[in-house]
Amino acid sequence: MSTPRIIAILRGVREHEVAAQLDALRAAGIESVEIPLNAQGAEASLEAALGxxxxxxxxxxGTVLDAAALSRVARIGAHFVLTPNLNDAVVHAAAAQGIEAVVGVATPSEAFAALAAGAAALKIFPAASLGTGFIAALRAVLPPVPLYAVGGIDERNLAAFIAAGCTGAGLGGALYRAGQTARQTYARAIALQAAMEAVAA
Structure with a gap:
């Protein structure tokens, strides 16, 4: 698969809801999904999604905080992990397991340290607080690594972050909130995809 533009963050999705939610996302053209571990039943939902x-x-x-969590999701078969912070042990463990690590950073020093540790991509977090000026300045000094804006991104500011240099965005509350229907997910996904497509137009 090509590098994703949108990563759907399904925080709090329940195991029995996974199939309908994934179908809604695929119907809207979104094919990359993160299930954060900081919600009850997350690992069961992740396993169901992969199956x-x-x-x-x-x-x-997502929200992979230590090497033990990394090992658990590796056993389940996760394709990639996202972290909210830079933890060398997690990045090294991901590399050892052959899993792509998208590492959360908020400073240039963290960004370069994450890349040195083996990060495949960078998660700029919290992106809305850091702003598009930060993205543009960071992109100017980084190698051509994928950058994902995460935290406070929605259809109103998505285009600005892409224009500033982000590859794409991780979308949580703007796309999915625990308990919403698959129909609601589809409608939100279509709106966000339209905002993304407007960037390329």
Whole structure:
């Protein structure tokens, strides 16, 4: 699969809801999904997602805070992991398991340290607080590594972050909130995809 523009963050999705939510996302053209671990039942939902659509979608674990969590999601078969912070042990463990690590950073020093540790991509977090000026300045000094804006990104500011130099965005509350229907997810996904497509127009 090509480098994703949108990573759907399904925080709090329940195991029995996974299939319908993934179908809604795929119907809207989103094929990369993160299931954060800081919600009850997250690992069961991750396993269900991988079992249902692991050959058609990129499915990974988010909020991976330590090497033990990394090992658990590796056993489940996660395609990638996202972290909210730079933890060398997690990045090294991901590399050892052959899992792509998208590492959370908020400073240039963290960004370069994450790349040196083996990060495949960088998660700029919290992006809305850091702003598009930070993205543009960081992009100017970084090698051509994928950058994802995460935290406070929605259809109103998505285009600005892409224009500033982000490859794409991780979308949480703007796309999915625990308990919403698959129909609601589809409608939000279509709106966000339209905002993304407007950037390229």
């Amino acid at each position: 249902y659509a692991g050959t058609q979608m990129r499915i990974g674990a």
